[in-house]
Amino acid sequence: MNHNAEVTRQSSSLFLRRRLRVTGIVQGVGFRPYVWRLAMELNLSGWVRNDAAGVEILVEGERHRIEAFTRRLPVEIPPLARVRELSWDDAPHSGEHTGFVITESGAGRASTMIGHDTAVCLDCLTEMFDPADRRWRYAFINCTNCGPRYTLTRCLPYDRAQTSMAPFPLCPDCEKEYRNPADRRFHAEPTACPVCGPRLALVDVRGNAIPCDDPITATIQLLQAGQIVAIKGLGGFHLACDARNAEAVQRLRARKQRDEKPFAVMAANPASLAEWVEMSEAEQALLTCRERPIVLLRKKCGADAALPGIAPGLAWLGVMLPYAPLQWLIFHEAAGRPAGTEWIHHPQGLMLVMTSANPGGEPLVSHNDEAIDRLGNIADAVLLHDRDIVVRCDDSVVRMSANNGPQFIRRARGYTPRAIRLSRCGPSVLALGSHLKNTLCVTRGNDAFVSQHIGGLDNPATCNMLQEVTEHLLHILQVRPEAVAHDLHPDFFSSHYALELADAWGLPTIAVQHHHAHIAAVAAEHGVERPLLGLALDGVGLGSDHTSWGGELLRVDGAAFTRLGHLTPLPMPGGDKAAKEPWRMAAAALFLLGRADDIPRRFTAQPVARQLRVMLEHNLHCPPTTSLGRWFDAAAGLLGVRNVMTFEGQAAMLLEGLAEEAGDVSPLTDAYVLHADGKLDLLPLLARLADETDARRGAALFHATLARALADWTLQAAEQQSLDTVTLGGGCFLNHILSRHLANHLTSQGLRVLEARQIPPNDGGLSLGQAWVAISSLNNRQLKGTRSDP
Amino acid sequence: MSHGGGGRAMVQLITDLFANHLGNEYLAQGNDGTCLPPCTGRMVVSTDSHVVSPLFFPGGDIGCLSVHGTVNDVAVMGATPLYLTAGFILEEGFPLESLARIVESMARAAKAAGVKLVAGDTKVVEQGKGDGVFITTTGVGFLPEGVHLSGDLARPGDAVLLSGTLGDHGVAILSKRENLSFDAPILSDTAALNGLTAAMLASGAAIRVMRDPTRGGLAATLNEIAHQSGVGIHLDEAAIPIKPEVDAACELLGLDPLNIANEGKLVAICAAEDADRLLAAMRAHPQGQAAALIGKVVEDPNCFVQMKTRFGGRRMVDWLSGEQLPRIC
Ligand SMILES: [Fe+3]
Ligand SMILES: [Mg+2]
Ligand SMILES: [Zn+2]
Ligand SMILES: [Zn+2]
Structure with a gap:
């Protein structure tokens, strides 16, 4: 054996050169300085830089130190970073590096991802409240x-010049902080100070300046005097007023032309909310998480009296904590400008209505x-500032679901543009979502990027926003889609736009049935590819037979469904x-029950009852329509809960509230019929409700019986189809009682139940399902293509 | 094709009725084709098949409708309608009295509109192979020098005018068909518009586009124009004339009056500075008494037609692919 070779091997076992690649959320989150600090601590030399895939690191030094570095790297990451994959290759030690440096980005796509907006951190709060x-x-x-x-990034690569901080050198x-790898603000692109x-x-x-010494002081004075102040936030303006001033709340409702739809409130901390809402540990964790969504919490009794007009008659109150420093400053001012951060844990009296400023x-x-x-x-008055909002992004709305997981009602600020991981890579597709609560989805590899909540496409400005967000997402993700997916409904703007884009780009389009997409969305986020049962309980969506569906039991097998x-x-x-x-749905039920004579008798307040x-x-x-949402409306109408709604889903929400008050009741097992052809008939249940005099009891019977009937129906199909997984999708699953009972019934019978966790069960999640169906369908085509090739 | 005795009677009846009510030198020629006098200048031709249920409805019937429909298509081109041809497809066994009423109504409508029926044809199909009566009419008109109207001429800034109330025809048909009764009876607006269009052209206003919002209603018509011209259109809901009873019926039925057919209305787009003059000319004509300025043309690469609602919001005015399908999920 050659002596020299022996020496080399010995040194290679003691000293090493390792090249590591990290993917995930590793750019714009302080990852490189973190790597720098870790390398310095371990006395390693080399460099770190951003590249197209994420972060690339080269370290040289003693083997055991490199092993420690590799072990600690994915564990001790900065708060906003997420490591998806870490891989490395080893090479002999070269000794060419002395010291460790952060170098400029490598070639290729400069950056992979823009981070999401997060609440101001405790370190920053500590500075902000230190005189x-x-x-x-x-x-x-x-x-x-x-x-x-x-919300402030125009395009990639993510650096200050590409953000709305560009005008602020x-x-x-x-600059010193920004350049110092040891500083918390090293390459913090939006960093700034009063200077x-x-x-x-x-x-x-x-638009004229209101003369004042300090805008925050003046704002809190206006709010405390019962005025309405529009406040510029991260992704848009809020309209704020004192939540405990009934008159101010009423004025806001009148001016916003919003009669009854609940408002969200902002309080300084969970302690300030204790008087009005129930809060489990999990709910508190959700409320205080960095994403700072609006969390729906169950009201305590007396809450409505203390906060009149905020969420009248509903069981839930939407609350959130301050996330922007500006919002904190308002609470700080109301607390008398205390020094330090002690006060932020103590109950504070100020509670603000914070409703999105989106008129009409x-x-x-x-x-x-x-x-x-x-x-x-x-x-x-308007409290504004000179930093532009580049991307509009509403507050997210979540709650703890009936079955122990978070449930999105609206997914936006704090969560977009975070990816949802798919079970496999596929061609990039663009899916343009539904008509109401529109979102869009772009896929890249095995990542699905669902946009922020865009809204109802009956509004032209919302249609424009869909176009803007589509362009923006494709741009920042640097994706050229290979197909465009859309709803089957021909008259949705999202469908028109899909066809238009596909035409312009010469791409195939894939029309996806609405409820197929609802089920596929949940299957996609859970990475399930096997055939499964889908229970879609929803409002109206166009079916493949051109009628309106919405209470469907489907067998879903990727791109196909039965x-x-x-x-x-x-x-x-x-x-x-x-x-x-x-009341119209109630009349429809009466008509089907052969009780058309009851229609004008019952709905005397409706001038057109006779004509209806x-x-x-x-x-x-x-x-x-087979929509369960309309069955809820019929039940609400028959029980006299609500004749005309002032906001979407109101009747079903009130019905749920009543059932909640009534407590658990036994289902009426003779009030529904399972037909051999797979049809579930709930008319006997409506017949009972038509004669029920106690709305609370009626509401409870409706929920209990419905859950039982749906469970029986699903179990029967599971057995016939030999399937053990059922996926729940559609807007009706926002109903807590229904979700809880149904999941209980199904799991107790051994079925695996999948619910929407990362996206809303309602139409806000539809684009993900469309994308998943499109990918499956393209994969099928490619498969067929290769097979038929000689 | 079977020509029973009934069939022959029908054909004869139509021929006689036209001869009696509309006898003119051209129809009397009796040849395979009709020879018309020379005409110097541009001609406009339009053809339309008319199918309606019920055949007789409040305010009209398929007879006058088949005249108005084609006369209006020629008139909104800016042309003076001159001649009409008519093709009938009759279902065997169709009551002769009803047929007589239809032809008489047609004849009256043609006379009122000042057009001559110059050729016609009748076919009879077996029972069950038709739906009473289908009538296809073709209209020929003369386009005066200097008149050039087209759907691609709308420009940002132009004014959008409507000649009268929306939705009357569609709602009249529906309520008659389904025996729905409303407090005030709703009549179809079926009428010939060539008098009105002549008055509008005579006003000297710089008219770019005229169109009659028939099937698909105002929404379809304006979307067509927006796309043809590559512009957007902003409407003001409060300015759009709708009869209260039609509005109420639409509320009940859940229909959007902007999607409902009209048979005696036109929409005109003209230079903004001429809007007042044109509106005055329209209002001075019996067919345009309720005319209104309902919106304006704007620059919009998306070609959106949108409307400021009575509540101050904005909504898309949709171009539907067919009937109004439910879409609230
Ligand atoms: Fe849906
Ligand atoms: Mg026409
Ligand atoms: Zn911070
Ligand atoms: Zn500074």
Whole structure:
């Protein structure tokens, strides 16, 4: 054996050179300085840089130190970082590196991902509430571990010049922090201070500055005087008023033309909310997480009296904590400007209504001029600043589901543009979602990026936003889709737009049935590819037979599905009008029950009750639907809970609230019929409700019986199809009682139940399902293509 | 094809009725084709098949409708309608009295509109192979020098005018068909618009586009124009004339009056500075008394037609692929 070779081997076992690649959320989150600190601590030399796939690291040094580095690297990461994959190759030690450096980005795509917006961190709060700190009471404080990302980034690579911080050149102090790898603000792109950063201004409804010493002080004075102030947030403006001032809340409702739809409130901390809402540990964790969503919490009794007009008659209250420094400053001011952070844990008296400033169902107001123009007749003053909102993003709304997991009602700020992991890679597709609660989805590899909540596409500004967000997402993800998916409904703007884009780009389109997409969305996020049962309980979606579906039992097998069964169709007198007027659905039920004479007798307050009966008898614009949402409306109408809704889902929410009050009841096992052809008939249940005098009991019977009937129906199909997994999708699963009972029944019978966890069960999650069906269908085609090739 | 005795009687009846009510030198020629006098200038031709149920409805019937429909298509081109041809497809056994009423109504409508029926044809199909009566009419008109109207001429800033109330025809048909009764009877607006269009052209206003919002209603018509011209259109709901009873019926039925067919209305787009003059000319004509300025043309690469609602919001005015399908999930 050669002596020299022996020496080399010995040194290679003691000294090593290792090249590591990290993927995940590792850019723009302080990952490189973190690597730098770790390497310095372990006395390793080499470099770290961003590259197209994530972060690339080269370390040289003693083997055991490199092993320690590799072990600790994915564990001790900065708060906003997420490591998906870590891989490495070893090579002999070269000794060419002395010291450890952070180098500029490598070639190729500069960056993979823009981070999501997060709440200001405790370190920053500590500075902001320290009178001696140079950022004392500075509303735009942030660091690598916190602050805005998605909402201020125009395009990639993620650096200051590409964000709305570009007009604010760093002052020497900020520059020093920005350049220092040991500093928390090393490469914190949006960093700023009172010397160099954005500033606040309080203006009146004409846009003229309101003379004041301090905009925050003046704002809290206005709020405490019962005024409405529009406040610029991260992804849009909020309209704020004192939540405990009934008159102010009423004025806000009147000006916003929003009669009853609940408002969300903001309080300083969980302790300040204890009086009004129940809060489990899991719920508190959700409320205080960095994403800072609005969390729906169960009201305590007395909450409605203390907070009149906030969420009248509903069992749930939407609450959130401050996430932007500006919001914190308002609470700080109300608390008397205490020094230090002690106060942030103590109950605070101030509670604010914080409702998205989106007049008339339009997307969020995001520009200063626009705020003054469009909010001028709602707000008394506008608290704004000179940092632009680049991407509009609403507050997310979540709650703990009935079955111990988070459930999204609306997924937006804090969560987008975070990816949902798919079970396999596929061609990139663009899916344009539904008509209401629209979102879109872009896939890249095995990542699915679901956009923020966009809204209802009956509004032109929302349609524009869909176009903007589509372009923006494709741009920041640097994806060229290979197909465009859309809903089967020909008259959705999202469908038109899909066809238009596909035409312009020469791409195939894939029309996906609405409820197939609902089920596929949940299957996709759980990575299930085997055939499964899908129970889609929903509002109306167009079926493959061109009628309106919405209470469907499907067998879903990737790109294909079979309709195993559905609810008995109910006529919808007046089409969509019936989705807003539960009394119409109640009349439809009475008509089917052979009790048409009851219609005018029962609904004396409805001037057209008599004519509605004629419509039903003549089948005049009474399209049939199997939608469970409409069965809920029928039940609410028959029980006299609600005749006409002022916001979507109101009747079902009130019905749930009543059932909640009544407590658990036994289901009426003789009030539904499972037909051999797979149809589930709940008319006998409605017949019982038609004669029920106690709305609470009726509501409880409806929920209990419905859950039992749906469970029997599903179990029967599971047995016939030999399937053991059932996927629940559709807006009706936002109903807590239904979800809980149904999941209990099904799991107790040995079925595996999958629910929407990372996306909303309602139409907000539809784009993910469309994308997943499109990918499956493209994969099938490719498979067929290779097979048929000689 | 079977020509029973009934069939022959029908054909004869139509021929006689036309001869009696509309006898003119062209129809009297009796040849395979009709020879018309020379005409210098551009001609406009339009053809339309008319199918309606019920055949007789409040405010009209398929007879006058088949004249108005084609006369209006020629008139909104800016042309003066001159001649009409008519093709009938009759179902065997169709009551002769009803047929007589239809032809008489047609004749009256043609006379009122000042057009001559110059050729016609009748076919009879077996029972069950038709639906009473189908009538296809073709209209020929003369387009005066200098008139050039087209759906691709709308420009940002232009004014959008509507000649009267929306939805009357569609709602009248529906309520008659289904025996729905409303407090006030709703009549179809079926009417010839060539008098109105002549008055509008005579006003001297710079008219770019005229169109009659028939099937698909105002929504379909404006979307067509927006796409043809590559512009957007902003409407103001409060300015759009709708009869209260039609509005109420639409509320009940859950239908959007903007998607409902009209048979005696037109929409005109003209230069903004001429809007007042044009509106005055329209209002001075019996067919345009309720005319209104309902919106304006804007620059919009998306070609959106949108409307400011009575509540101050904005909504898309949709171009539906067919009937109004439910879509609230
Ligand atoms: Fe849905
Ligand atoms: Mg026509
Ligand atoms: Zn921070
Ligand atoms: Zn600075």
